[in-house]
Amino acid sequence: MVWTAPKITRTLGFLDASTGSERTLLDAWLEHHRQTLLWKCEGLTAEQLKLRPVEPSNLSLLGLVRHMAEVERDWFRTRFAGERVGYLYCSDDDLDAEFDVDDADAEADYAAYLRELGIVRQTVAERSLEEVYFDPRRKTHMNLRWVYHSMIQEYARHNGHADLLRERIDGRTGQ
Numbered sequence: 482m483v484w485t486a487p488k489i490t491r492t493l494g495f496l497d498a499s500t501g502s503e504r505t506l507l508d509a510w511l512e513h514h515r516q517t518l519l520w521k522c523e524g525l526t527a528e529q530l531k532l533r534p535v536e537p538s539n540l541s542l543l544g545l546v547r548h549m550a551e552v553e554r555d556w557f558r559t560r561f562a563g564e565r566v567g568y569l570y571c572s573d574d575d576l577d578a579e580f581d582v583d584d585a586d587a588e589a590d591y592a593a594y595l596r597e598l599g600i601v602r603q604t605v606a607e608r609s610l611e612e613v614y615f616d617p618r619r620k621t622h623m624n625l626r627w628v629y630h631s632m633i634q635e636y637a638r639h640n641g642h643a644d645l646l647r648e649r650i651d652g653r654t655g656q
Contacts, residue, residue, distance in 0.1 A: 485523075486519070486522040486591060487519075487523060491516045491520050497509070507629040511633055514637060515636065517636070517643070518545065518549060518636065518639070519546075522591070522643075529542075529650055529651070530591075531585065532646075534649035535649055539580055540642055541580070542647065544581075546594050547580070549635070550594040551570060551579050554569060556631060557605060558600065560617075560623075612624060
């Protein structure tokens with residue numbers, strides 16, 4: 482049987498939380514963007530997820546899933562929480578390796594992304610937006626609030642890419 486990306490039921494939590502606390506709103510918007518990326522992949526086969534239909538770009542939906550797994554891991558776990566977990570796909574010599582999907586295992590990479598989301602959710606669940614950490618790459622102090630905002634903009638940008646990729650693959654559009 483051919484694996485396809487699972488069906489996603491997107492919630493509208495970000496609308497339900499429109500008068501919530503800052504943390505409630507940030508969590509809701511970040512979850513909305515996470516669900517949107519998965520929704521753009523639903524029903525596609527591994528081969529379709531690997532397609533790069535917008536030349537000359539090397540972007541694919543699977544590449545975006547792998548990229549966001551790396552970004553979630555990097556910002557929340559490595560930088561904010563100070564874990565030494567390393568890269569999933571990249572290396573210091575090739576920081577864009579997550580986009581090299583020709584030999585990738587889409588099902589395993591999709592599962593890795595979901596696993597990373599679960600770990601990240603646990604990592605930040607009881608942490609304050611005010612919590613400060615030292616970012617060794619930027620050589621400055623930052624707080625968890627900044628990470629949330631950075632992640633939301635990262636997803637918004639890449640979900641725009643995902644919209645175009647999905648439309649080129651099978652014509653599906655949506656919000």
